[in-house]
Amino acid sequence: MSRPFLKMNGLGNDFVVVEARSAPFRPSEAEARAIADRASGVGCDQIIGIEPSDRADAFMRIWNADGGEVSACGNATRCVGWLLLEASGRPSAAIETEAGLLQVARAEDAADGAKQVTVDMGVPGLDWRDIPLAEEMDTRGVELQVGPIDDPILHTPGCVSMGNPHVVFFVPDAEAAPVREVGPMIEHHLLFPERANVGFAQIKGRDRIRLRVWERGAGLTKACGTGACAALVAAARRGLTDRKATVEMDGGELVIEWRESDGHVLMTGPVAVEFTGTLKDRAA
Known part of the structure; x- marks a missing residue:
């Protein structure tokens, strides 16, 4: 029908x-x-x-x-x-x-x-088994890099589960990040048995992140809500931002807050x- x-x-x-x-x-x-x-x-x-x-x-x-x-x-x-x-x-x-x-x-x-x-x-999943990863690692910065061993172009991403697996690389310039080139490779990396969404996050301030996401099974998208949540959590865990920030994506902005009182992540857009x-x- x-x-x-x-x-x-x-x-x-x-x-x-x-x-x-x-x-x-x-x-x-x-x-x-x-x-x-x-x-x-x-x-x-x-x-x-x-x-x-x-x-x-x-x-x-x-x-x-x-x-x-x-x-x-x-x-x-x-x-x-x-x-x-x-x-x-x-x-x-x-x-x-x-x-x-x-x-x-x-x-x-x-x-x-x-x-x-x-x-x-x-509440975001932060244990390596939550992501999940293929082996035990500190998800604040996992042992993963792209490029030459002595001079990688990307390295030590944070990992967060928002009900789906996310990898977040911190980059100096999101516009220049190799999203289409690196995204598919990391999505299918052996470290991620359920594949992964791959974020490229530029910290623009304590309350602002510029983000581009290679989405698992969909490719480069104009916006990714769980990706924005994961980027804020990964950044806050590393002390790069506060627990509330505006996340700028190609399609517009989301306000993400990782609430301290109960650990819940709120997304408004x-x-x-x-x-x-x-x-x-x-x-x-």
């Missing part, structure tokens, strides 16, 4: 969102790739299914553009959260994911009028609806 969808984005990180609480939606890897294909399909970074949940307002299922299912996506959580808040009229909602239960709440509109949502992303459509029968 045909299946209606919403095309949404969070800072340009874009999604095909399908309502699946009344009828199941489980595309195969090939079907998911077809939907995400920007030349012949709808085109997106991730595909989102909103399913029923016994524990929350909805369950959010996520497929990357390569067809693989993943556990977490911060920007998608804001988009789904906004839909749930709009439908209920309530100020907050709960979303169940494979990575756990996430709370979302309305935030003050941006200066340009954009609707904003805050997501409580929970905008959502946008681009258009509606209907998936072809092969992907329904």
Whole structure:
């Protein structure tokens, strides 16, 4: 059968969102790739299914553009959260994911009028087994480098799990960082048995980070919500920033706070609806 969808984005990180609480939606890897294909399909970074949940307002299922299912996506959580808040009229909602239960709440509109949502992303995973890594290491700075042994171009990244694995390299200039060249190599490095999202973070101040992310299964994206959270946590652990900062990405800005009182990470940013459509029968 045909299946209606919403095309949404969070800072340009874009999604095909399908309502699946009344009828199941489980595309195969090939079907998911077809939907995400920007030349012949709808085109997106991730595909989102909103399913029923016994524990929350909805369950959010996520497929990357390569067809693989993943556990977490911060920007998608804001988009789904906004839909749930709009439908209920309530100020907050709960979303169940494979990575756990996430709370979302309305935030003050941006200066340009954009609707904003805050997501409580929970406590970051900081143990090497949380990431996971293939061997025990201090995740503040793991033993990994790119380039000549005596003069590496990148080295000692921080690692954080935000329900998905992140590697964060600190670079002097994010614009010049070799994201497309190094990102795929690190994503598939043997140190990361579940692959990894790869961030390239430039510290611009105690309260500001410039970030570019090679996203696992999606490539270079305009924004990555969990990547922004991971960058702030990795930077704060090294004393490079305070526990709250604005993270600048190609698609715009997110405000990330690693709350000291309970260790939870809060992410605030905008959502946008681009258009509606209907998936072809092969992907329904």
